[in-house]
Amino acid sequence: MPTRSTSSEKGQIAKIAVVGAGLVGRAWAIVFARAGFDVTLWDGDERAIASSLEVIQARLEDLAKVGLVSDVQQVIRQIRPTSSLESALADAHYVQENLPEILDVKRAIHAELDALAPANAIVASSTSSIPASAFTESLKGRTRCLVAHPVNPPYLIPLVELCGAPWTAPDIVTRTRALLERAGQVPITIARELHGFVLNRLQGALVNEAFRLVEDGYVSPEDLDKTIAHGLGLRWSFMGPFETIDLNAPGGVRDYCERYGALYYDIARQQADPRRWSGVVDLIEAERRKTLPAEKLAERQTWRDRRLMALAAHKKAMEGDEEE
């Protein structure tokens, strides 16, 4: 279970450079500063830098209301925004890059990071879709580069997917994992490069079946959503699918596989027809807009963020109880 580090437990790695002060970069700054690390927050856009602490403070105040941050001003003091990349990287032990998902942008910034960051610094990218090999191959320091893909927002959803390029030093992955655990996150390690990493492949498997069931007329989009939100999704908010099936047969996971393996193989065979979503997107868009008109999307996103925050507070309380 994740625990928050305090400054006194920081150990060797203490200085974090967050590159890019958009939504993802600001969220990473909150994660690291909340854990007691010193954070520099860089952006090429002076306006983004000028407004960053104000935006971060508003998020921190929301978190403080539900007990996910204890001292807002203390966290703010850990973050130093700057528009000088040299200054942001000076003395950094770990760099988290968050620029747009465009290959040329990634290549250009990683060339700069490689030139400017201290030789022993780890350089991680938040990219969700570009493998590290695509933007680090020609770098002198390519063995210290990897992907550390967060879920939005990482201060509420702690999972981080770590995935190196073929040349990434194993020790870099190990050290990043330890660092992120000290920051209160839950890192996982992907052994080699993989399209969509793990989280989006799992989401894709389920969502593709959801589209298929609606396209074939078995269930409405609204009822399909209820199946997860009031059924299957409950256990998965605190334990994974293997633990779920391990606890769902008297003799554990092997027993479960013997009982239900044939059923799930049959289902897999019925799901082996890859389909594009284009055949059914009109229907789902129409149903969603009946449930939630377009002009209410932003309001519902605020609702989702409030629910996520309350759930994070609930989980923290439950996991605190278990550690006692």
Added chain:
Amino acid sequence: MPTRSTSSEKGQIAKIAVVGAGLVGRAWAIVFARAGFDVTLWDGDERAIASSLEVIQARLEDLAKVGLVSDVQQVIRQIRPTSSLESALADAHYVQENLPEILDVKRAIHAELDALAPANAIVASSTSSIPASAFTESLKGRTRCLVAHPVNPPYLIPLVELCGAPWTAPDIVTRTRALLERAGQVPITIARELHGFVLNRLQGALVNEAFRLVEDGYVSPEDLDKTIAHGLGLRWSFMGPFETIDLNAPGGVRDYCERYGALYYDIARQQADPRRWSGVVDLIEAERRKTLPAEKLAERQTWRDRRLMALAAHKKAMEGDEEE
């Protein structure tokens, strides 16, 4: 959002016969009695009937501790255990059958239920794996029969999958849906018979990909579980996959499909090789037993049930806030 009915809102349908007093039958008795319905609870095993109220009371006291039941004795008074099937079915408006998942057992009990239940009673089966057509075809009252498949335990996980046979009257499905909503459950309707219904097909899609990723050496079973429990599963505990993607692109679900449809189609093509679990079950069993020795399975199941109960209380509080 589900709300609990009180007796004064019961309307027409008030008397429920629960057939089978095992784990699932007792849980249904709790669901209906908690909502204020009169419940008869039948089992052919006298010992099961004799101990049923004691076991139910223990569950109700657990629920009362977290605010999911207000008056344990009031709920207990709504339940009348009996070993006479005639007595259990007399005056019933709705029958929920929960006998073992064996086709001959289902056929035999449904023949009895059809003969003994009042002509206007709805007859539902909790089966998770047998379509209603397989055990109702020859019944005189086959148009009133359907599957109402709960998730265990239904007093904590409200989803119920409704699926009729080809001859089930549409009105029966509609009335069952309304009844279960009044009982505080979240029913969904499956338009025609489907192997695994909806929930297990969605679970299968994700779990089959989980087995595939472990078998191919991309991720450990433990890290895969973390991906759900600390990542993907959080939002899904309060909203479904369509709402999730609808809120994850500025322009809603159509916009999401345009941005990411190609990625998810690529993923679907890589997931189109149905595999049996037998190639990897040894590895997953070994890893699970390192994390959780076999002798601790029961203790961990108790932990899971406590977490589910706390989550149900959390969700009830959140949804109560929203209704205000």
